[in-house]
Amino acid sequence: MSSTSKDRPLRGRPRDPELEGRVFDAVMQIYAHGGWSALTFEAVARESGVGKSSLYRRWDSQQTLLHAAMKARWLPVHNIDTGSLHSDLRELAQMIFDNRTGHYANMSNRLLIDAARFPELREVSSPYMEETVLQARAIIRRAAARGEVPSSLNHGLLMDLVVGAVNNHVLTTPPKLRKEMQRKAPSFLDELVKIVLRGVEVR
Amino acid sequence: MSSTSKDRPLRGRPRDPELEGRVFDAVMQIYAHGGWSALTFEAVARESGVGKSSLYRRWDSQQTLLHAAMKARWLPVHNIDTGSLHSDLRELAQMIFDNRTGHYANMSNRLLIDAARFPELREVSSPYMEETVLQARAIIRRAAARGEVPSSLNHGLLMDLVVGAVNNHVLTTPPKLRKEMQRKAPSFLDELVKIVLRGVEVR
Amino acid sequence: MSSTSKDRPLRGRPRDPELEGRVFDAVMQIYAHGGWSALTFEAVARESGVGKSSLYRRWDSQQTLLHAAMKARWLPVHNIDTGSLHSDLRELAQMIFDNRTGHYANMSNRLLIDAARFPELREVSSPYMEETVLQARAIIRRAAARGEVPSSLNHGLLMDLVVGAVNNHVLTTPPKLRKEMQRKAPSFLDELVKIVLRGVEVR
Amino acid sequence: MSSTSKDRPLRGRPRDPELEGRVFDAVMQIYAHGGWSALTFEAVARESGVGKSSLYRRWDSQQTLLHAAMKARWLPVHNIDTGSLHSDLRELAQMIFDNRTGHYANMSNRLLIDAARFPELREVSSPYMEETVLQARAIIRRAAARGEVPSSLNHGLLMDLVVGAVNNHVLTTPPKLRKEMQRKAPSFLDELVKIVLRGVEVR
DNA sequence: CGGTAATCGAGACGGTACGTCGCGTCTTCGA
DNA sequence: TCGAAGACGCGACGTACCGTCTCGATTACCG
Numbered sequence A, B, C, D: 001m002s003s004t005s006k007d008r009p010l011r012g013r014p015r016d017p018e019l020e021g022r023v024f025d026a027v028m029q030i031y032a033h034g035g036w037s038a039l040t041f042e043a044v045a046r047e048s049g050v051g052k053s054s055l056y057r058r059w060d061s062q063q064t065l066l067h068a069a070m071k072a073r074w075l076p077v078h079n080i081d082t083g084s085l086h087s088d089l090r091e092l093a094q095m096i097f098d099n100r101t102g103h104y105a106n107m108s109n110r111l112l113i114d115a116a117r118f119p120e121l122r123e124v125s126s127p128y129m130e131e132t133v134l135q136a137r138a139i140i141r142r143a144a145a146r147g148e149v150p151s152s153l154n155h156g157l158l159m160d161l162v163v164g165a166v167n168n169h170v171l172t173t174p175p176k177l178r179k180e181m182q183r184k185a186p187s188f189l190d191e192l193v194k195i196v197l198r199g200v201e202v203r
Numbered sequence E: 001c002g003g004t005a006a007t008c009g010a011g012a013c014g015g016t017a018c019g020t021c022g023c024g025t026c027t028t029c030g031a
Numbered sequence F: 001t002c003g004a005a006g007a008c009g010c011g012a013c014g015t016a017c018c019g020t021c022t023c024g025a026t027t028a029c030c031g
Helices: A019-034 A041-048 A052-058 A062-073 A085-101 A107-117 A119-145 A155-172 A175-200 B019-034 B041-048 B052-058 B062-073 B085-101 B107-117 B119-145 B155-172 B175-200 C019-034 C041-048 C052-058 C062-073 C085-101 C107-117 C119-145 C155-172 C175-200 D019-034 D041-048 D052-058 D062-073 D085-101 D107-117 D119-145 D155-172 D175-200
Strands: none
Touching: A019 A041, A019 A052, A019 A062, A019 A107, A041 A052, A062 A119, A085 A107, A085 A119, A085 A155, A085 A175, A107 A119, A107 A155, A107 B107, A107 B155, A119 A155, A155 A175, A155 B107, A155 B155, A155 B175, A175 B155, A175 B175, B019 B041, B019 B052, B019 B062, B019 B107, B041 B052, B041 B062, B062 B119, B085 B107, B085 B119, B085 B155, B085 B175, B107 B119, B107 B155, B119 B155, B155 B175, C019 C041, C019 C052, C019 C062, C019 C107, C041 C052, C062 C119, C085 C107, C085 C119, C085 C155, C085 C175, C107 C119, C107 C155, C107 D107, C107 D155, C119 C155, C155 C175, C155 D107, C155 D155, C155 D175, C175 D155, C175 D175, D019 D041, D019 D052, D019 D062, D019 D107, D041 D052, D041 D062, D062 D119, D085 D107, D085 D119, D085 D155, D085 D175, D107 D119, D107 D155, D119 D155, D155 D175
16 A cells, blocks of 8 residues: 555665654644645645655555554553543543644644545544544443443543543633643643533432 | 625626625635635635626635625524523533534534634634633523522633533544434433533532 | 717717717727737726726727727828829828827737738728828829839839838837937938839839 | 756756747747737647746746747848849848748737837847848948949848838738739849839949 | 665646636616 | 716636656665
């Protein structure tokens, strides 16, 4: 399909090992900035300083390009398992918050929006979009096993609450209040988790 | 600045009264589909069947174009005041859900995303983005006056929970499950509001 | 076909008598400046200050417009008949020179060039183009009757010599030498006619 | 400035060597047909099948474009020096006639007319316009050296007569008589030169 | 140690989308 | 009914960008 095939031909000039890095950085930045329609080979070449031929030799479409960049750059969702539902959710919220305010802040939202419009993007984005779902599901399952919540608890709704609230909070905060938002983030996330937990916990 | 000035010059051929409608429809569709960067005069002309000259005669930028279209097409947020916090929130959630799944489904998310990237869009979108905030604030204030919640309740967090959860729910539902999502919407919104309320209410 | 019909309707507002003049002036200037392709109703309306509808009501095409303007503005070729071939030719040469350097200087050349490219212009221009031919023919005929030249003399060639030489002289004189050209015109035309006459006269 | 620089950058894809030819053909045809105002990059691209980007990469204005095309396509005026004034003029007349009836027939007249209106064109056309003047001047000078004509003879006037007459003859011949004009050209040019010579020669 | 082969950057090429401008047609008001 | 103003759809133009292509230069291996 695309690249990173281990069995590269042994003859000829070897591939530049540093090239991929520059390309991936450019892909992430361009996609985060301009979305799917801005992710052109031309722009990636311009931004990364890599010739267009080199790009086309290794990747053959926007999909493969973004797919490879995501695989290399997207922060792996570390497993959350602290032993209590409260701290699990708190950590999940923090993870979402960091993701939405970090270096690739807009990526998640771009992927959500673009995936709704461009079907060809869906197969690239879905694994990353589902990560959080799986994470949340595992958290709930363990909490249910510990008897903290009924096993019937809708884990989708819980994820919508935590993820959606954090997302909405970050997105609706105007630029000039970002600094303050960062400062108040701990207490905001604390309260958020507290409310959600109080809402779903068994009485 | 733009158009819709009531005192049009009495000389010359009068402006086509049906033109605005076609243009606004095109603007809304194009923006919802492709976002800010796709909202070109060329595309609007092509989609609406209106000559580019006529567009430039009436509107002088993407901003004025989108602003006028939003003003004409965006569903006015009706005031919510049912007398109880629970039904107020339920209605708010329903309103958000309808907005995110209705005819101009992607508009809200587009506005959120694009506003973060294009400052010139902010002044167009902010009034519409803040509508919900104001609505939520009024709901909380009345509920506090009725003693249902402490007046110190963070209305922003509450809005993040309700709006964010609905938004996340709609966005993360894959296309093939949309039908089912619509069917289950009432119970989903019921439970969502119930959880949020239980989370914030005084004990 | 077009306009200037004497039997204008007696009802309604009478036609502005000054309008035609302004239009013709504009037509002549525009055509002289930019040629056939620049002679648009839009340009004429802009230049003359007359509304486009008024133009279209009276004239229905570039042809009729130019035709009417030419008929009204083109200097009538006055009959030349001084009694001797020499002074007849001298006067003809002067007439051509005045035409090529006067107010509608470029008209003749424009008509010649454009007529070769746009057949629809031919029927407008040909009468004016042939005026000189007829004039020259009459001059030769009278000279032949007086025995000054053989009746077999090719009047076309003679016209080509006189008209062509004057035309070429004016056209190839660079702008900064126009003043001097005007000053030297009498002697130039004198010598021109002298040479041509000496060339064609019977020995 | 323009193109045809020999020291092309050795990097990147080399320029298509056949491209210039197609472009020059298109430029000559378009200019001859429609004149200066019709010579747009758009039209040249359409006619030559060359992308507009390629045109703008090599030439930066109508001037440079026409200049390059003229330099490549305009028939070089071969030196005329037969040893006698009569045959020199005869050949000059023939050259003018061929030029005015050949493949780029209208070019000369277009250049004359347009140069009077568009100053920026003058620097392109003047070298070609002056070729004939220089040619005529050399012819006269040699004839004067041989004693055939007085050295005081106005070479400008002679050129006006020969060139102007041929030009006028060709231009005023209606299309349906072009065939016949071609047939009668030798005798016409013979007589033309004969008359001019008889007019200017020493008695 | 020289040939071979693949990679890389540079840039030329045709095509297309966009904003601007000008045109001919039309539709009104006031005289 | 005429004259002026101006709105309308259409198309041409110059600019910028995109994907494809073709080169020279580089850099390993393998005979």
